[in-house]
Structure formats: C-alpha cells, structure tokens
Amino acid sequence: MALSSRAHAFSVEALVGRPSKRKLRDPREEAQPELLEKDGGEEEERRSSAAAGRKSKLTEKRTKTGPLATTFGFNSFGSLEEKDIIQVELQGSELWKSFHDIGTEMIITKAGRRMFPSVRVKVKGLDPGKQYYVAIDVVPVDSKRYRYIYHSSQWMIAGNTDHSCITPRVYIHPDSPCSGETWMRQIISFDRVKLTNNEMDDKGHIILQSMHKYKPRVHVMKQDSRVDLSRIQSLPAEGVKTFSFKETEFTTVTAYQNQQITKLKIDRNPFAKGFRDPGRNRWKQQLIPSDL
Amino acid sequence: MALSSRAHAFSVEALVGRPSKRKLRDPREEAQPELLEKDGGEEEERRSSAAAGRKSKLTEKRTKTGPLATTFGFNSFGSLEEKDIIQVELQGSELWKSFHDIGTEMIITKAGRRMFPSVRVKVKGLDPGKQYYVAIDVVPVDSKRYRYIYHSSQWMIAGNTDHSCITPRVYIHPDSPCSGETWMRQIISFDRVKLTNNEMDDKGHIILQSMHKYKPRVHVMKQDSRVDLSRIQSLPAEGVKTFSFKETEFTTVTAYQNQQITKLKIDRNPFAKGFRDPGRNRWKQQLIPSDL
C-alpha cells in the first residue's frame, strides 16, 4: 500500500468498503423529480439495475448485459411506429457500479481529462433506415459544493452553487450522423470525451466545476436537415431522447480524494498500469546512485 | 550510409538526383486524355504548378502556398451561382515534389500502410451554408506493371494489367458531412488513409496492386439526402467534383526500391526518426555480447 499521500488519513471503514451510508442516501434522490430538464421537455427515464422489475413488457427482450433505459414514443419525431420505443443500455455497468459503491470521482484538468470508466452504450429501437445523432453531456446532480472529509472517508456538503445560467456543452459522437442500423450494430463509446475545469476552454471539452456532483446523459436525435447538428454547442429544443444511469454519477476533483478510488482506477485503467503494485517503485531504486 | 541492403546496387546518377529522365516522360502523360473517368462524367482539371499560367482569370486570387486545381460549375448540382467554382489546393506540395522528382514510392502491406507524404488540401468556393462530403480515392495512372532496375536506378515497364473491372474504394474524410464554411476554414488532411495489397481487406483500406503507378484523387460532393454517403463504397454517378495533382503520383511497392526514397522518407517522416543517421546503430552495439 503505497498510494498517494494525499489520501493518507482514511478510515478502516473506507478500506473495508462498507456501502451502507451511500445506499441510505439513494432513495431520497430517486424519489425527487428531475430538476434540470426544463430546456426541451424531453422525457428522461432512469433505471438502475436494482429497479429492473418495472415495465416488464418492455424489458422482456432484455439481455443480462446491463441496465436499460427506455423512453416511450410520444412522437416528438412525428412518427407513430412501434419502433419509436428507443432503448439505451449502459455497457460496463459492473465496473461503473464498483466505482459508484465507493463514490466515483473524476479528475478534471485545464487541458482536459478523459473519464474512467467511459460511457459506453448500446441503442435499440431506432429506425434502421433513418439517420441519427448520438451525443453526451454532463449535468449537475444538485446545487451543492462538496468537500471530502478524510478522517471519516465521507463527502460532505460545503456550500451552494447556482448552475442555472450555465448551458452544458454537448459532445457529439464522432460517428454522427449515422443510420439507425449502424448505431444499433455497434457499441457506442464516448471514451474520447474530456472534462475540464477551464471555463475558457476552446477545444470543445465539457466544462465542469470541481467538487460538484454530476451525471452524464446520452442523447439520441433523429437527423434534422434544417440545422447542422454537427457544430451545435447546445441541444435543440425538441426531437431529442435523453437517457442517464444512476451508477454513472460522479464527483469532480482535481486530485483524487478517496484512496479506494485511486486504487480502483490504477487497477482497471490500462493507462495507469505503471502504478500497479507488483513491479512498483523499482524505477525509484534505479535513481539511487548506490552502484558506484 | 548504411541504408537498406535491398537497394545496394544504385548508380551514382541516382544518388546525385538528376531529374532529367523523369521530366522527359511527363509531357506525354499530360497530353493523354483521362482514361478512367467513365463512371460519372465528372470533369477533372489537373494543374501542376508548372502549368499554372493558364486560366489566369481564375488564378488571380492564388496565394503562393501551392498548386491549385479548379473545376468549373457546369451545374451538376443544379445551382448556377458564381460560388460553384470550387478550387482545391494541395498543401505541402514542396515535399510532394521532392519525392516526385526522385520517383515517389508508397509501401503497401496486408495490414494497411499510411501514405507519406499524406494528401492535405485546402478547398475554396464552397457554399458556406451547404453540407459537403470530402473524400479521397486512388486510381491507376496506366495499365502497366513496373519493375525497378537497380543498376540504372530506373523504373521499367514489366507487363500489362487490366484495372477496368475494379472500382476503386473511396475513403470518406472523417469530418464528413460538414458545412462549406467549416471545410474552407481548415486544412483537410487524409493522413489516416491506409493502402493495402490485400484484396480481401475488410477494414475499409484502399486496395492497390504492388508495382503499379497510381494517383490520389480528392472528391467534393454536396450532401444528397437521398443516399447515405457515409457508408458507400463507390462514388455516386453525379454531383461530384474531382481533383488530382501530378506531384502526388506514386508507384506502389512492398519494400522500397530506390534508396533515395528511403532516405527522404526517413528524413521527413517523424515516425522514421529512429533511422536517422546521427544516433544510428548504437543499439546494435548493445546487442553484441562483448563486454564480458
């Protein structure tokens, strides 16, 4: 155990990984209505795998690969076909849950930092012959600023923030636009999205504030020949289906707070392989000039 | 001088780099009509910088950044506006010319190999508000098979090949579709295109035959909502403007034939830096077990 000195003071409870506190906070959040969906009237259906029993008629076809989010076809597209029941299924939800159970943290930097895990989804119910855009954005979960308390390994509310005047940036999936057939045939990965705390960012990265809670949202929209969706910065008012998943919520940080998160990231992110234990601090020894 | 042993037998003439022979062959090729443009009736205007004197009315606005190719608006798009005079300008033409003067070779492999130099262009005369696709393909320059003669450092005709039944694969620029405004604002680079000699290739690479002469072509097409251009394998019959540049012609090889080409590639391609002279064959000495 030779991880970051930043999270040096952690409780035994945090290391054992008892998920009780976190589980207790969830029901309250699930019950509260969507506060942030005023900008278009699109319906958002969130379904964690724990709530997978509802709407069995729609979930009959579910494979056991992961949680599923569904939006009913209330015809903002103008089409009445049964196929209008678009479903979006999160891939890699087990990994997301591993982080979520601890309290997911995502690093944000000036230059932009990828998410790990990244959002990857499968889409069903599209019209194979029609063209769609698929996009992602990240919206605040609440209006609170958080602070991590080391000795209790807990996130505490540390203040309020007004997000209401900020329109979140949208990252259009690079394959867009693309036929429904093609979208449905592949796993749609947003692994190249980058998060930044630089409000002046000009590289199209998603701008967030550190020490706040956010959730990614996936958007599916039929191609509209009237607007060039490929260059927009904000979502159109209608014709957009929006999906999100409880287990992808995270807190933004500029340096990891909870050492369990650091450990899990190092363990699962291929790019952090150099920090895995077995062969670690071997290079440190080479820096000591003792062979002379 | 410790380059490839393959091109060991080279003439002094080749090393000095006298361009006379090549220059002599060019006029014949320029005079011959396009043989391979039967598939759509699109007009192709080729203009090397050596022929830049013609059509001065159109080239007045030319900057001195490179050669320019122009297609007149004869309304396959149905529009009559003056803006229909689309111009495509090759970027990095000095580098291309350095290779062309020697006799450009491009390696092709089963897995696919990038081109160096890569095709990079600037486009002018698009309708800023309309959507366009930009694409590249590579077509045969003639029906000959070539062989490199080491002792005279020359390419000789070695036989005939019938290309007529092969429709070339098209590589759609990944930014497609995109507004004319955006296309014109940036340099359009095809550096990710890969060439292969694998006729069964399923990765969308451009399939070529080794030891043949080819030229890349750049295509500009207005978006047609009737067809999903993003997934096509061959060009539509109409509404396509096609451009090519004499200095981007090349001969396909599976291993470099002319040592001057090898030298120039190593010198200019960042990925071949490891073969540049100063620090070379230092690692070879480490492999000799002589320190015991």
Added chain:
DNA sequence: CAATTTCCACCTAGGTGTGAAACT
C-alpha cells in the same frame, strides 16, 4: 530470383497517477 511477409527496435502521440510546488 524477385517479391512479399513477419518480427523487431525505435520512434511519435498521448493517457495515467505522483509528489512537490503554487495558489487562494
């Protein structure tokens, strides 16, 4: 024997967390 394939050392390009320094 010419042409092609394969494996390799050496690069570019860029995604990790670290730990010290800087900021506020």
Added chain:
DNA sequence: AGTTTCACACCTAGGTGGAAATTG
C-alpha cells in the same frame, strides 16, 4: 488548510524501415 497546477516516469497504442524468412 484545502485546492490546483506542473513536470515527470511509466504506461498504451500504433506508425517507421531493417533484416531475415517465406513465397511463388
């Protein structure tokens, strides 16, 4: 004291030509 930034060693991912092996 909490938070942010920076240079850095260490990775992944993949683009080079060399040289030996293989192909036809």
